[in-house]
Amino acid sequence: MYFWQDPQFGDRMITLMAAFVLVLQITMVAQRWLITNIRAFAVQSLLLAGIANTVAYFNHAPHIYAAAALTLVLKAILLPVFLRRLVARIEIRQEIEPLVNVPLSVIISGLLTMLAYVVAEPLRAASGPGDSAALGHNTLPVAIALFLIGFFMMVSRRKALTQVLALLSLENGLFLAAISLTYGMPLIIELGIFFDVLVAVMILAILVYRIRETFDSMDVSRLSRLKG
Amino acid sequence: MTFALLLLIPLAASGLTAISRERRAMEAIHLLSALGGFAAAVLLAGEVLSRGTTSCWSGFLYADSLSALVVLLGSFVYLACAPYAIGYFRTDEANQVFGTEENPHEHLAKLRKYFTLTPLFAFSMSLVAVAGNLGVMWVAVEGTTLASIFLVTFYGRPTSLEAAWKYAMIAGVGLSMALFGTILVYYAAQHSTGGESLSALNWAVLVGGAARFDRTVTRLAFILVLLGYGAKAGIAPMHTWKPDAYSEAPVPVAALMAVSVLNCALYALARFYVLTVNCLGPAFPSQLLILFGLLSIGIAAPFILVQRNYRRLLAYSSIDQGGIMVLGLGFGGVLGPLGMLLHMTFHSVTKPLLFFCAGNAQQQTGNDSLKKTAGGLLHALPVSAPMFLMATLAITGTPPFSMFQSEFTVMRAGFAGQHEGMAILFVALLVAIFAGFFYHIAQLVLGPASGPPQRETCRWKTYPVVALSVLVVVMGFWLPAPVYALVEGAARIVTSTPAVHP
Numbered sequence: 081m082y083f084w085q086d087p088q089f090g091d092r093m094i095t096l097m098a099a100f101v102l103v104l105q106i107t108m109v110a111q112r113w114l115i116t117n118i119r120a121f122a123v124q125s126l127l128l129a130g131i132a133n134t135v136a137y138f139n140h141a142p143h144i145y146a147a148a149a150l151t152l153v154l155k156a157i158l159l160p161v162f163l164r165r166l167v168a169r170i171e172i173r174q175e176i177e178p179l180v181n182v183p184l185s186v187i188i189s190g191l192l193t194m195l196a197y198v199v200a201e202p203l204r205a206a207s208g209p210g211d212s213a214a215l216g217h218n219t220l221p222v223a224i225a226l227f228l229i230g231f232f233m234m235v236s237r238r239k240a241l242t243q244v245l246a247l248l249s250l251e252n253g254l255f256l257a258a259i260s261l262t263y264g265m266p267l268i269i270e271l272g273i274f275f276d277v278l279v280a281v282m283i284l285a286i287l288v289y290r291i292r293e294t295f296d297s298m299d300v301s302r303l304s305r306l307k308g
Numbered sequence: 309m310t311f312a313l314l315l316l317i318p319l320a321a322s323g324l325t326a327i328s329r330e331r332r333a334m335e336a337i338h339l340l341s342a343l344g345g346f347a348a349a350v351l352l353a354g355e356v357l358s359r360g361t362t363s364c365w366s367g368f369l370y371a372d373s374l375s376a377l378v379v380l381l382g383s384f385v386y387l388a389c390a391p392y393a394i395g396y397f398r399t400d401e402a403n404q405v406f407g408t409e410e411n412p413h414e415h416l417a418k419l420r421k422y423f424t425l426t427p428l429f430a431f432s433m434s435l436v437a438v439a440g441n442l443g444v445m446w447v448a449v450e451g452t453t454l455a456s457i458f459l460v461t462f463y464g465r466p467t468s469l470e471a472a473w474k475y476a477m478i479a480g481v482g483l484s485m486a487l488f489g490t491i492l493v494y495y496a497a498q499h500s501t502g503g504e505s506l507s508a509l510n511w512a513v514l515v516g517g518a519a520r521f522d523r524t525v526t527r528l529a530f531i532l533v534l535l536g537y538g539a540k541a542g543i544a545p546m547h548t549w550k551p552d553a554y555s556e557a558p559v560p561v562a563a564l565m566a567v568s569v570l571n572c573a574l575y576a577l578a579r580f581y582v583l584t585v586n587c588l589g590p591a592f593p594s595q596l597l598i599l600f601g602l603l604s605i606g607i608a609a610p611f612i613l614v615q616r617n618y619r620r621l622l623a624y625s626s627i628d629q630g631g632i633m634v635l636g637l638g639f640g641g642v643l644g645p646l647g648m649l650l651h652m653t654f655h656s657v658t659k660p661l662l663f664f665c666a667g668n669a670q671q672q673t674g675n676d677s678l679k680k681t682a683g684g685l686l687h688a689l690p691v692s693a694p695m696f697l698m699a700t701l702a703i704t705g706t707p708p709f710s711m712f713q714s715e716f717t718v719m720r721a722g723f724a725g726q727h728e729g730m731a732i733l734f735v736a737l738l739v740a741i742f743a744g745f746f747y748h749i750a751q752l753v754l755g756p757a758s759g760p761p762q763r764e765t766c767r768w769k770t771y772p773v774v775a776l777s778v779l780v781v782v783m784g785f786w787l788p789a790p791v792y793a794l795v796e797g798a799a800r801i802v803t804s805t806p807a808v809h810p
Contacts, residue, residue: 202524227488234481240473247480254488261495266509272447273487280450283457284476290461291469306470306552 090138091218094260097127097134098219101256102193105229105249109185112178117245118163124252125155131219132259144259147270151255154278159248166285167241170292180236189229196225219260226253240288244281251277310355310362311369313348314379314434317341318427325423331416334423335394341427342383342390345434349383352376352438353794363440367510370440373797377649378437378575380794381656385567386430388660388772392667393560395768397422399671400558405463421458422558429455429564436572442509445576446483446490449540452569453479459561460553471552478549482539486576489533493583496525511579518586530584530593534577534600541573543634544604547627551611554623555676559667562619563660566626571652574633578645578802581637590640597638598730604631605737613744618666619676621748625662625703628741629655632718635734637802639721645802647717649795654710657783658702661776665696668769669752678748683755688762691770693753695777700749702780704742710783 083089104124108117129152136144178185200221230250234243258270321341325334355362356376363370371379397419400406406415432451439445453476460472494509497517507513539546554562584593608628615621629651636648670676672688685693702709715738722731764770787795 199528203528227484231481234477243477247477247484250481251484254484254491257488258491261491262498266443272444276447276450276454279454280476280480283454284480287457287461287469287473287476290464291473306467306474306555 087138090134094131094134095218097131098222098256101127101131101252102222102225105226106186106189108245108249109189109229109233110182112182114167114239114242115164117242118160118167121245121249121252122156122160124249125151125159128252128255128259129156131256135259143266143270147255147259150270150274154274155248155252159278159281162281162285163241163245166289170289177238178236179238185232185236188232192228192232193221193225196228197221200224219256223253223257223260226250226256240284240291244284244288247284248277248281310348310352311364311371311438314345314352314383314438315431317344317348318431318434322424322427322431325420325427328420329416331419334419338393338423338427339390342387345430346383346387349376349380349434353380353790357790357793357797363512367440367507367512368444369438370511371438372801373794374575374578374649374801375437377653377794377798378571379434380791381571381653382433382437382568383430385564385656385660386426388664388776389426389560389564391768392563392660392664392772393422393426393558395766396559396667396671399766399769403671403674418462422462422561425455425459426561426564429459429568433568433572437575440510440512441507442490442493442511442514442579445579446487449486449537449572449576450483452572453483453540456557456561456565456569460557462558462561463556465556467552468556471549471556475549475553478539478546482536482546484536485532485539486536489529489531489536489580492525492529492532493521493580496521496529496587514583515586518583521583521587523588526584526587527592530580530588531596533580534593534596537573537577537580538600538634541570541577541630541634542604542627543600543630544607544627547604547607550627551620551623554626555617555619559663559670562622563663566622566659566663567656570626570630570633571656574630574637574648574652577634578637578648582802585640594638594640594725597634598727599638601631601633601635601638602730602733602737604628604634605734605741606631609737609740609744612741612748615744615748616678617676618678618748618752619670621678621745622659622662622666625741625745626659629659629703632715632734635730636714636718636721639718639725639727639731640803641721641725642799642803643717643721643724646796646799647714647721649798649802650717651711651714653787653791653795654714654783655703657776658699658709658711658780661695661699661773661780662703664769664773664776665692665699668692668764668773669696671769678752681752682758683751683753684757685753686755687757688759689764690761691764692773695773697749697753698777699780700745702784704745705738706742708784709780710787 101124104120108120129148132144132148132151136148203220227250230246230253233246237243237246318341321337324337328334352371353376356371356373361372401415406418429452432448432455435448436445439448457472457476460475461468497508497514542550554566581593605628608624611624612621633648633651636644636651668689669685669692673681702711705711705715719731719735722734
């Protein structure tokens with residue numbers, strides 16, 4: 081038996097990739113350039129596709145390969161290219177101006193990660209002693225952390241495009257949870273979800289573009305005329 | 309067959325209007341599709357009443373009384389909005405809201421946007437209710453959001469962009485929470501239902517095995533689903549998109565969203581509620597639902613009292629109505645879900661009437677401010693203005709009208725379920741809302757005339773108002789027996805508790 085056929089090896093690979101995914105998420109919180117943010121998102125999606133592939137290989141679940149391929153094509157290639165074109169086209173200033181400064185954001189992200197581990201603990205116990213060693217289940221805290229940090233990014237950023245990026249990375253957390261908990265939801269649902277995410281991003285991008293046209297800035301904090 | 313009719317008619321209508329070049333053709337297709345959709349919904353309701361449940365494609369599409377009720381109400385509102393929309397947009401065009409006469413192509417493009425996107429919205433709404441699979445249901449709820457975002461930006465004003473942005477972001481985050489909840493339910497069910505196939509998320513499969521779900525996971529899943537679909541329904545504190553979206557969207561869109569989006573989101577919530585009750589017992593979900601329901605009514609009350617704008621007033625009323633329905637679900641017992649679903653039925657008839665009257669008033673005066681209009685609308689709008697006042701009385705739950713019955717049922721459910729304090733608070737808040745709402749609308753409608761008396765000439769805009777008014781009055785005294793049977797059957801689905809509870 082080759083070493084790459086050993087399930088333990090697979091488990092370690094998944095843990096490693098999940099760790100990188102989390103690091104990338106915190107990178108997105110910590111650095112200030114929009115382009116780097118988009119790149120980080122692309123690499124994160126690539127790693128997710130890798131995790132999905134590994135799970136598919138060791139669990140002999142061919143339908144997860146489809147999910148992995150979809151992630152690779154849509155989220156790691158198409159969306160980043162599309163977003164970079166958008167950035168170039170609307171010529172926004174490339175710097176992100178977060179509402180919370182960088183060191184504090186990183187500390188908050190760390191706290192959120194700890195919270196994710198606390199929340200995930202009873203869920204891992206719930207899966208029973210037999211299953212707890214199952215492949216990829218230890219990525220659940222990472223998935224919840226991605227979700228929470230994505231949420232934090234959404235509320236702490238003012239530019240419309242960075243909020244879209246935050247929403248996307250939040251959805252990466254969902255995908256990781258779906259893969260690690262259920263070895264992929266039934267394929268048709270995954271297709272539906274991916275399609276929906278893609279259309280949602282298109283719509284958001286068009287909105288971003290039109291906000292830019294109308295307000296001459298993508299600062300969401302200027303969207304405050306409607307009150308009461 | 310009925311399923312196919314229900315889903316294909318709006319899709320076909322959307323496709324046909326996308327390629328048609330005549331305004332009259334678009335209007336005709338829209339009207340016909342609304343009629344056809346309503347007929348299909350009635351057929352589906354008939355099938356469900358005679359056979360209990362019906363499904364096709366091995367459970368991919370599934371309908372019981374609850375789904376049939378939501379489909380029926382949704383397609384009813386769609387039918388009511390169709391003729392009104394024609395009159396509304398013709399008036400808009402006459403008032404040169406889309407710009408001057410010089411560019412008819414631009415007008416047509418605007419109208420086409422409405423006439424193609426609304427059927428898609430209706431399609432996703434029907435799919436939410438008839439999807440047998442909770443994952444597909446989630447996709448369909450997301451579909452209603454996607455179809456409606458560009459309807460909110462219809463007028464292209466800076467404020468409508470702001471409203472659409474808020475709507476897109478809150479609904480987007482909310483729905484990702486709901487998806488997380490759905491994934492967790494699938495995980496919780498994996499041990500009991502076993503399969504990794506598509507049918508593992510089917511409602512019929514899940515509800516049978518819910519008692520054996522993993523309890524911790526189900527608890528977390530319910531919280532996520534409540535926050536997620538609650539954001540979509542506009543339950544406080546995730547309600548902030550609602551006043552903006554409802555006051556910026558064209559009136560027919562606002563009416564559709566106020567009823568259909570609310571019904572669909574609450575429908576999804578009710579499905580997960582049943583699963584959670586079967587697994588954990590009613591105490592845990594009830595506490596959360598009562599909290600969120602009362603919070604919504606409580607947040608709506610002060611905003612209604614100090615409101616300066618009547619379209620926003622209607623939106624806050626919608627938050628309040630959503631809160632009442634959630635509260636009914638939370639009070640539980642036999643009466644709670646019955647009160648919730650009766651309220652949903654009556655609300656679906658009364659709310660469009662309010663929006664239509666408000667739309668007529670706005671198009672007459674050119675603004676929707678309660679301060680700028682000095683009153684005396686009665687003389688300028690002899691049909692819509694009195695009906696506006698009547699609909700206000702109806703929606704705030706004044707006795708001869710039907711919503712009094714449903715609110716009373718919810719209150720009785722509160723007393724029956726030993727939630728006396730909550731029920732008393734509920735009634736007090738309703739009284740405050742009644743006072744504020746009635747004061748504002750009475751100020752608007754009554755009073756001396758500001759100009760010479762006028763007539764309302766556009767029949768497309770007055771006939772729907774008259775028809776709905778007649779229906780609102782009739783429903784105060786008589787609810788057709790089949791409709792009541794449907795409501796009762798739906799309530800039984802929501803109340804069904806397992807015989808044995810671990």
